[in-house]
Amino acid sequence: MNYTFTTWLFFFYFYCFLGWVWETCYVSVCQAKWVNRGFLHGPFLPIYGSGAIVVLLFTLPFRTNAILVFFVGMASATLLEYFTGVAMERLFHVRYWDYSSKPLNLNGHICALSSLAWGVFSVILTLYGHNPAERFVLSLNRNLLEALTFVLTVYLSVDMAQSVREAVNLKELLVGLERENEELRHIHKGIEVAYAFYGSELKEKSEAGLKKINTALGAGKEKSENVKSGIMERMERARTKRTYKSIRSLLNRNPRAVSKMHERAFSEFLELMRERSAGKK
Numbered sequence: 001m002n003y004t005f006t007t008w009l010f011f012f013y014f015y016c017f018l019g020w021v022w023e024t025c026y027v028s029v030c031q032a033k034w035v036n037r038g039f040l041h042g043p044f045l046p047i048y049g050s051g052a053i054v055v056l057l058f059t060l061p062f063r064t065n066a067i068l069v070f071f072v073g074m075a076s077a078t079l080l081e082y083f084t085g086v087a088m089e090r091l092f093h094v095r096y097w098d099y100s101s102k103p104l105n106l107n108g109h110i111c112a113l114s115s116l117a118w119g120v121f122s123v124i125l126t127l128y129g130h131n132p133a134e135r136f137v138l139s140l141n142r143n144l145l146e147a148l149t150f151v152l153t154v155y156l157s158v159d160m161a162q163s164v165r166e167a168v169n170l171k172e173l174l175v176g177l178e179r180e181n182e183e184l185r186h187i188h189k190g191i192e193v194a195y196a197f198y199g200s201e202l203k204e205k206s207e208a209g210l211k212k213i214n215t216a217l218g219a220g221k222e223k224s225e226n227v228k229s230g231i232m233e234r235m236e237r238a239r240t241k242r243t244y245k246s247i248r249s250l251l252n253r254n255p256r257a258v259s260k261m262h263e264r265a266f267s268e269f270l271e272l273m274r275e276r277s278a279g280k281k
Contacts (some may be wrong), residue, residue: 006149010045010137011056012049013152024138027052027255036253039096039167047084050120052125059126066123068123073122078115084108092167093174093261096254166250169243170269178263248273 023045024037031032036047061066083136086109089095099105104112137145251257251273259266 006146007137008053009153010145010149011133012053013047014133014137015052016044016046016049016156018163019045019052023048031255035173035255038200038253039250040156040163041249041253042155042159044156044159046160047081050084051080053082055118055122055125056130056183059122060130063126063130064222066127069126073126074119076111077118077122078188081114081118082110091171093171094167094257094259094266096257098256098258102257106156160196162246164248166246170247170250172246173269174259174262175266177268178262198230249274264265
């Protein structure tokens with residue numbers, strides 16, 4: 001079947017929406033609360049839409065061969081998921097899905113179970129699900145289809161721009177916290193070195209030795225406290241600004257997000273979110 005560009009684009013949006021319905025229902029049941037799942041604010045998950053389009057492109061030519069559809073669809077969708085995960089982590093320093101705890105995973109971006117699910121999804125989509133969707137879309141008036149596609153394109157473009165801005169803000173916050181945490185580690189290391197250097201003088205109860213170590217420890221402690229205050233001030237600024245709310249919204253939509261590059265800073269921000277949520281109760 002030869003589709004126009006507009007038809008393919010509408011199919012993409014359609015499967016983005018269906019993917020959002022599935023993922024949101026699944027995660028909401030697992031979390032025992034409503035979760036508006038996804039990178040975007042609206043009811044669309046681009047990874048599902050992209051996966052569906054890639055699967056259809058490769059499997060429609062032999063849509064009656066279930067075995068071939070399974071393996072070709074599994075391979076194409078798995079490759080898409082892997083490279084999308086790698087690209088997003090490099091851009092935003094955060095993984096919005098992570099399979100590191102799953103068996104037979106590759107760098108946490110894909111795993112055997114996910115690939116098998118893509119294969120099953122490919123068979124259901126190509127052999128059964130796409131047929132009614134195809135009939136419905138092709139039955140629409142051409143002008144109506146183009147108008148709907150245009151409206152959806154504008155809406156998703158605005159949503160994508162806002163969501164990318166939130167992800168960049170989160171990245172900048174994590175980088176700043178990581179930098180300050182690194183400074184703290186250097187200060188603590190300096191204190192340890194000072195203690196080791198003046199340790200013998202301390203053991204001899206030399207007044208000069210005691211004075212030196214107290215001075216070193218005092219300076220180190222003061223600087224450490226200043227850095228800690230800077231971290232807390234940064235966190236408080238983020239908490240009270242609109243930026244914090246947008247980042248919190250992004251992470252609430254992605255409860256399984258992790259950051260391998262800024263693990264400690266990411267944990268600190270999650271703790272801030274929990275404290276903030278607890279304070280409102």
